[in-house]
Amino acid sequence: MTERLDSDAALARHLAGLLRRDRRLAAIAEAAGPFPPRKAAPGFAGLAQVICGQQLSVASASAIWGRFAALPGALDPAGYLRLGEAEIRASGFSAGKTRTVAALAEALLAGEVDLDAVAALPAEEAVAALSRIKGIGPWTAEIYLMFCTGHPDVFPAGDLALQKAVAHGLGLDGRPSSRDLMAIAMAWSPHRHAAALLFWRYYAHLRNREGIAL
Incomplete structure (x- = not known):
């Protein structure tokens, strides 16, 4: 690459x-x-932040992410799944985004997705791999690959x-x-x-x- x-x-x-x-x-x-x-952090936290920012202004996304990131364990897949939905929603996450991050956490813990390995794939393959996670579309995958992994293409x-x-x-x-x-x-x-x-x-x-x- x-x-x-x-x-x-x-x-x-x-x-x-x-x-x-x-x-x-x-x-x-x-x-x-x-x-x-x-540039942004790679991994679960980075992709969760991209999901958080979908269809929001920079200011709104930043405020919601600040509240979310302060939740105990929120930036770790297992920790996220221990949180209650009401607690996550109270930070400003929509129901859809809450479910998408849960699907991401479950896929990572089950070994169905390796974000380091995905980042090393050619662009179209990497986007396809991330888009297999329910709720993640091409735009979210592409923004994550660009800003969180520095994928060049x-x-x-x-x-x-x-x-x-x-x-x-x-x-x-x-x-x-x-x-x-x-x-x-x-x-x-x-x-x-x-x-x-x-x-x-x-x-x-x-x-x-x-x-x-x-």
């Missing part, structure tokens, strides 16, 4: 490789400006901001579907993680520009 994207230096090397693969991205990188990698093509940013940056006629965007992103392999970070930063740049509505 290509070098993990887990440091400023690694990001710089991945971006350089990405720009060599697709010269169209040079102007996008110039407009986006510099940005850091995103993951691209969350279902992300609305990425779809809009790629459409604008590449001058497409309309916002691409997840399938179409995944096909576009294949040209950026093995640096798709860096491409996603670049286009997220470009999206933020566009939203901050006067007169640009996305």
Whole structure:
């Protein structure tokens, strides 16, 4: 596998490789400006935090995660399963997220999933392995692989901001579907993680520009 994207230096090397693969991205990188990698803890706690943050603002997810993480044993699979559902729900977790984290904890304790082994798989295989856990979809798996393991070649093509940013940056006629965007992103392999970070930063740049509505 290509070098993990887990440091400023690694990001710089991945971006350089990405720009060599697709010269169209040079102007996008110039407009986006510099940005850091995103890093979070791997393992059960890291994936539980990604699940916590689904479809929430950063502020809301942070507040809920702070209350959840303070629960005794919450960041350990066995400890989580000892908690009562009411206790977990009181921290702000929805019923669905509570069940998803329980399914994750059970899969880890049963040896059905090895997160270290999954992180070493090619992107599509890794996403498929995590998506077999009930309640975990491709976006959650991809975000975990990117930010918690530094997987270098993951691209969350279902992300609305990425779809809009790629459409604008590449001058497409309309916002691409997840399938179409995944096909576009294949040209950026093995640096798709860096491409996603670049286009997220470009999206933020566009939203901050006067007169640009996305």
